[in-house]
Amino acid sequence: MALPDAFIAKYQDLLKEQSGPFFAALRGPVDKGFRLNPLKANQVPVDLSLGQPVPWSKNGYFGQVDGKGIDHTTGLVYSQEPSAQFVAEVVDAQPGEKVLDLAAAPGGKSTQLAGQMQGSGLLWTNEIFFSRAKILSENIERFGVSNAIVSSSDSKDLAKALPAFFDRVLLDTPCSGEGMFRKDPDAISYWSEDYPKECAERSEGILSNAVQMVKPGGTLVYSTCTFAPEEDEQTIAWLLKNYPEFSLVDIDKVPGSGIQDARPDWADGNPDLKKAARLWPQDLPGEGHFVAKLVKAADAEPVKTIKTQKGDRISAEEETLLQNFLKETVPGLDVDFSRLVRFGDRVFMIPSDCPAFQKIKILRAGLCLGTFKKKRFEPDHALALAIQPDQAAQVFAIDDAAAFQAYIHGEALNTKADLQKGFVLMTAGGNGVGWAKFVNGQLKNFYPKGLRH
């Protein structure tokens, strides 16, 4: 891989004797990793080994995910390079909190935050570009996340709608991506000497919206996958100067892991900048990251009341249909009827304390239970991935590779299993993969057409 001359000169100057090992690491092999999904019932992968844990990531392992395999399809694993897994560990979202991931696609950090929150509280996950927000939404679904709002909005509009609302805000900012150089050689072609400065200006703009959404006493985490001081220490120095209600807090750098302090001398010399973390590819197996954690003063501003989301009402007849469906199909699911919101024919259980959506473009609002059809209710694919198999009335375990391939290809399966007419949760490797409808000895395939392969 040919690194740009200006890049080499810059890091020779910054890193001195460490620049040699740094360039060697950038030219070396890519480190692959994945995270296990704590939201899934069965924690034992079918086609991956848990032999090599990532030291700084609670559910992280080294290894390469097969994007078409059982573990990926059921959402038991999320493929994510190891150093990126540190960011959500620093956020440390708690069940019951309100958490925002502001630049979230494709969803690596959001799915990790969702695992920490255990389905409780509100995870608002946003991506400005709609096509990328759709991928984010699919990943949230596959991971079985039931308490996420997925939106596609500019940070300026979100800040207007949700001032001082969140306990934790993560900005994993769009950056110059120097940490992606060996994984994605295209990242080199975008790079120029001025690019980090341009990206830093964009990040300052997004940060000025992000800070407004942190509630007093709340936490802001800022991260990049670049090494450029302009986008890392210098951006945090800018933030501290312009928003004095924020201060840096220590990050546990996991002794022995290779995670380093950030470099005050690469910004304005403020010794507090040391508290931020740098993950360098010459020090640990990973592509590289920068992470800073800040808190907003508890007396920064008065807390505002934000209206909660109200939905279209479900008629008495529809409520009976839904109640019957739940009893027959997912008797173990605890449904809070006060949180049900109807969008068109689809019914969602929105997260608790969900703010009004106002003019924000929403792609997913909590857990989609299913759709009203004429005189019946049909379960949503999201429900199959969010429930545990023991919550379903009927389960059919797909127990061999050929049957799994046939199912995700969209084929019906014949079976002599003792099943009642109706919806059946299909499982693979002990976790839900989709729905089928049992009729006359055949499992009719309900795996979504757009996901079949």
Ligand SMILES: C[S@@+](CC[C@H](N)C(=O)[O-])C[C@H]1O[C@@H](n2cnc3c(N)ncnc32)[C@H](O)[C@@H]1O
């Ligand atoms: C580093 S990536 C996020 C990766 C994600 N957190 C993950 O772990 O999967 C940054 C994201 O910011 C988005 N983005 C680009 N310009 C933006 C802007 N002006 N405001 C907010 N987000 C932006 C990009 O489309 C990209 O998806």
